[in-house]
Amino acid sequence: AQSVAQPxxxxxxxxxxxxxxxxxxxxxxNPYLFWYVQYPNRGLQFLLKYITGDNLVKGSYGFEAEFNxxxxxxxxxxxxxxxxxxxxxxxxxRGLPGRGSARQLTFGSGTQLTVLP
Amino acid sequence: xxxxSQNPRHKITKRGQNVTFRCDPISEHNRLYWYRQTLGQGPxxxxxxxxxxQLEKSRLLSDRFSAERPKGSFSTLEIxxxxxxxxxxxxxxxxxxxxxxxxxxxxxxGTRLTVL
Numbered sequence: 001a002q003s004v005a006q007p008x009x010x011x012x013x014x015x016x017x018x019x020x021x022x023x024x025x026x027x028x029x030n031p032y033l034f035w036y037v038q039y040p041n042r043g044l045q046f047l048l049k050y051i052t053g054d055n056l057v058k059g060s061y062g063f064e065a066e067f068n069x070x071x072x073x074x075x076x077x078x079x080x081x082x083x084x085x086x087x088x089x090x091x092x093x094r095g096l097p098g099r100g101s102a103r104q105l106t107f108g109s110g111t112q113l114t115v116l117p
Numbered sequence: 118x119x120x121x122s123q124n125p126r127h128k129i130t131k132r133g134q135n136v137t138f139r140c141d142p143i144s145e146h147n148r149l150y151w152y153r154q155t156l157g158q159g160p161x162x163x164x165x166x167x168x169x170x171q172l173e174k175s176r177l178l179s180d181r182f183s184a185e186r187p188k189g190s191f192s193t194l195e196i197x198x199x200x201x202x203x204x205x206x207x208x209x210x211x212x213x214x215x216x217x218x219x220x221x222x223x224x225x226x227g228t229r230l231t232v233l
Contacts, residue, residue, distance in 0.1 A: 004159075032220055034221075034222075036224070041229075042226055042227075043121070043123075043208055043224040043225050043226040043227050044160070044208070044210075044224040045224070046221055046222075046223060046224075049220065049221060051220060090159050090160075092159075094220075103148070103150075103165055103172075103173065104150065104162035104165060104173060104175075105150075105152075105160075105162065105222060106162070107159030107160050107161070108159050109157070109158055109159050110157075110158070110159050
């Protein structure tokens, strides 16, 4: 079975400071890892993904994430936070199809990011 | 707008009634997924279609739930004899079956169901 842990329900950061939202995962085989953002009463917006290749992945709106296989982590980062980054962030994982994990994403419980002006 | 669309956006119903939601995926996306999200939780997978074939169903999808994608385009999710525990946001996502972006699921705005 695959699973995702987001250890922090809430992250607060001052505008202009760097931000990190943590994610660890468990999956059979090589992971496919994703970050999504959700604004109030909206669906999920795709930010970035790691499939293979460079461990540092760059995505939308200046976000990036670092894949660390030994620590089974995929933390989301941004060098300088904006007030408009305040939202709910979800990490998700899936394994390779046909290895018991099919194509569905398994999501963490989410981290509420608040960027303070 | 060429994104995933869902209708209705909000549905309020009484316990015991049937409800049906519709999802229109991004055109040319062969794969379509339904998820359910309750307050304070991440989305949970319900079911997945490739074209018109329903290939995966979660244990969350009880007998009261049925999903169809008759022509491989839009999909419907029906809940029969709704219960208060069915109150949630129902999210639809779609993805390509081939190509560089095959693994990325794009989500619609969701349908929020409230069962009184």
